[in-house]
Amino acid sequence: MRSLILSSVARIFFAIMLAGSVWVLLRGHNEPGGGFIGGLVGAAGFATLALAAGVEAARRTLVLHPVVVMGLGLFLAFVSGIPGILTDASFLTHQWGTLAGVKLSTTIVFDVGVYLVVVGGVLSFMFRLYAEDAR
Amino acid sequence: MADASTLLVLWPVLIPIATAALTALLWSSPVAQRRVGLASLALLLVASLALTMEVMHEGVIAKQFGAWDAPFGISFVADPLSAAMIAISGILAFAVGIFALGDIKERHERAGFHPLFHGLMAGVNGAFLTGDIFNLYVWFEVMLITTLGLLVVQRGKAQIDGALKYAAMNLFGTILFLIAVALLYGATGTLNMADLARILPQMEMSPGLTASALLFLAAFGIKAGVFPLFFWLPASYHTAPIAIAALFAGLLTKVGVYAAFRVFTLMFEMEGGALREIVAVVAAMTMITGVFGAAVQWNVRRILSFHIISQIGYMLMGLAIATPVAIAGAVFYIVHHIIVKANLFLLAGAIKHAAGTDDLRKAGGLLRSHPWLAVLFLIPALSLAGLPPLSGFWAKFLVIDASLREEVWWLAAVALAVGALTLFSMSKIWMEAFWKKPALVRATPRTVPVAFVVPIALLGAVTLTIGLFADPFVEYARTATAVLVDPTDYIAAVFPGDAPVRTVETEVPVIAIEGAVE
Numbered sequence: 001m002r003s004l005i006l007s008s009v010a011r012i013f014f015a016i017m018l019a020g021s022v023w024v025l026l027r028g029h030n031e032p033g034g035g036f037i038g039g040l041v042g043a044a045g046f047a048t049l050a051l052a053a054g055v056e057a058a059r060r061t062l063v064l065h066p067v068v069v070m071g072l073g074l075f076l077a078f079v080s081g082i083p084g085i086l087t088d089a090s091f092l093t094h095q096w097g098t099l100a101g102v103k104l105s106t107t108i109v110f111d112v113g114v115y116l117v118v119v120g121g122v123l124s125f126m127f128r129l130y131a132e133d134a135r
Numbered sequence: 136m137a138d139a140s141t142l143l144v145l146w147p148v149l150i151p152i153a154t155a156a157l158t159a160l161l162w163s164s165p166v167a168q169r170r171v172g173l174a175s176l177a178l179l180l181v182a183s184l185a186l187t188m189e190v191m192h193e194g195v196i197a198k199q200f201g202a203w204d205a206p207f208g209i210s211f212v213a214d215p216l217s218a219a220m221i222a223i224s225g226i227l228a229f230a231v232g233i234f235a236l237g238d239i240k241e242r243h244e245r246a247g248f249h250p251l252f253h254g255l256m257a258g259v260n261g262a263f264l265t266g267d268i269f270n271l272y273v274w275f276e277v278m279l280i281t282t283l284g285l286l287v288v289q290r291g292k293a294q295i296d297g298a299l300k301y302a303a304m305n306l307f308g309t310i311l312f313l314i315a316v317a318l319l320y321g322a323t324g325t326l327n328m329a330d331l332a333r334i335l336p337q338m339e340m341s342p343g344l345t346a347s348a349l350l351f352l353a354a355f356g357i358k359a360g361v362f363p364l365f366f367w368l369p370a371s372y373h374t375a376p377i378a379i380a381a382l383f384a385g386l387l388t389k390v391g392v393y394a395a396f397r398v399f400t401l402m403f404e405m406e407g408g409a410l411r412e413i414v415a416v417v418a419a420m421t422m423i424t425g426v427f428g429a430a431v432q433w434n435v436r437r438i439l440s441f442h443i444i445s446q447i448g449y450m451l452m453g454l455a456i457a458t459p460v461a462i463a464g465a466v467f468y469i470v471h472h473i474i475v476k477a478n479l480f481l482l483a484g485a486i487k488h489a490a491g492t493d494d495l496r497k498a499g500g501l502l503r504s505h506p507w508l509a510v511l512f513l514i515p516a517l518s519l520a521g522l523p524p525l526s527g528f529w530a531k532f533l534v535i536d537a538s539l540r541e542e543v544w545w546l547a548a549v550a551l552a553v554g555a556l557t558l559f560s561m562s563k564i565w566m567e568a569f570w571k572k573p574a575l576v577r578a579t580p581r582t583v584p585v586a587f588v589v590p591i592a593l594l595g596a597v598t599l600t601i602g603l604f605a606d607p608f609v610e611y612a613r614t615a616t617a618v619l620v621d622p623t624d625y626i627a628a629v630f631p632g633d634a635p636v637r638t639v640e641t642e643v644p645v646i647a648i649e650g651a652v653e
Contacts, residue, residue, distance in 0.1 A: 065163070068159060068160055068162045068163075070159055071156045071157065071158070071159025071160040071161075071162065071250065072156075072159075074152065074155060074156035074159065075153070075156035075157065078149070078152055078153050078156055081149075084202070085142065085145075088202055090198060090199055090200060090201060090202040091145050091149065091198075091200060091201075092200050092201040093201050094201065
């Protein structure tokens, strides 16, 4: 059943949730938050879109297949550990630095990786579940 | 770039993780996934063998993730036992990877075969290498999730049914595992296995610790498929595609056995309490139920599934007797068994392909149509039954010899009887599939793909090598046992500094425990 109210606000909700999820992800650097919880919020955003506008529309908005998103996340998490090997020979030893006044670290790469794994993982079964339901 | 040798400990986990990521990225192209996957399995094999060589020369190697020192960071430790497990699973994964070229269909690949396969290898290798008990739990979860995925890459009723049974029992097992870890942490304040190996011997066995030990035993028992917790195994293994079933048969239950050996040598003592008696009875019952379960089956893969269970009993026998000779025998047994069992599953696939059925009653005549297949079948089949000079003979000889030395006559008698019954089961497959006249004769015999024959021959060659040149392997098992029985090297590798790090803290938990008892 399509609800007019839901489908009208879904895009707005989606944008807010996605922005919120990125905020939670970045906040996780020093405060409660992080890739996992951010990823869940992000996935919830896509799930809302899928409920309102249909799974196909949500898939188009995600562009990549959820499993590819998951793979990308796992790959980023893997890559974030490599600098540790190159410097002091332990995987996942994170590096910190300042570039033009902005504090940077490899942990954020890992967290973005977690974020993508969670978004991809949740959506890969969520989309399927919704698609089955619509049938 | 720092010391490359200690990095060897990380590659057996990092390579499969990176490959799982890459194959997921290549989602739209199964062909590309296949190529990347096979290349990675070759790389994994090289890395695994390199690690084993390094451990043989240098002794125990340890590595701290993120360079956080033990006991606070997560340790990865390769001692001779874990290195052997890594090497053997590297060989197995490579063989299964080749077999999959012929067995895994594109629809399986579209359901995620490649990322799941490599994810499972990461989980298995992580479980073998981790030196942290909670981290071991995490790898068990990784294995559980990827296994569930692999069980349902072929989407059918039987697969979902098998996967549900698998999930129900194994989720229960991991919960027990988690509770055991929590109790242990509550009592000792540490999760690092080397740290536990230093602390636990100084502690009295409190009720909490005893409960923890028993829960570990139950959790690993479920994983290993021991009596009476095995029913999930024959209910699920035969439903998956052959390549996947062979991988499960070779590795999954053995991770449970490995974990039991690790925990009950490094951390808990088998001596004292009723632990030895419990394990001995469980081992005997596991051997017996497995072999009788197999006797009434007619489906090749179901027969083999039940034999996994009975073979697990032999390994537990080593743990129950717990003398260095017995543990060495069990270590040898695990290595021999992983190769032989997986090979038999691959052969079951080849038999099914050649005969067009895996119901033995309908098969037949393969000796005439595929004589070389018969030869390749005899190697692992007779090895499983324990006939000399194959690897299974030495494996059985070592554990039975150990039980005779300890004068545990009844256990030795059970082991011998089960060996004879195993031979009966194998000869049943031989008679029905190879010997007897087929129900209907095919005009043109079905050829078995090269991708099937190569890994079967490869694993057969490994079995023959272990059997004919058993000496270095037995010697290696002894070295592995020496490290298990006396964990000094293991602890020294994780804590390179001479001074014990936690002199003060070690006192605290003892007091806490006494308080808990009062």
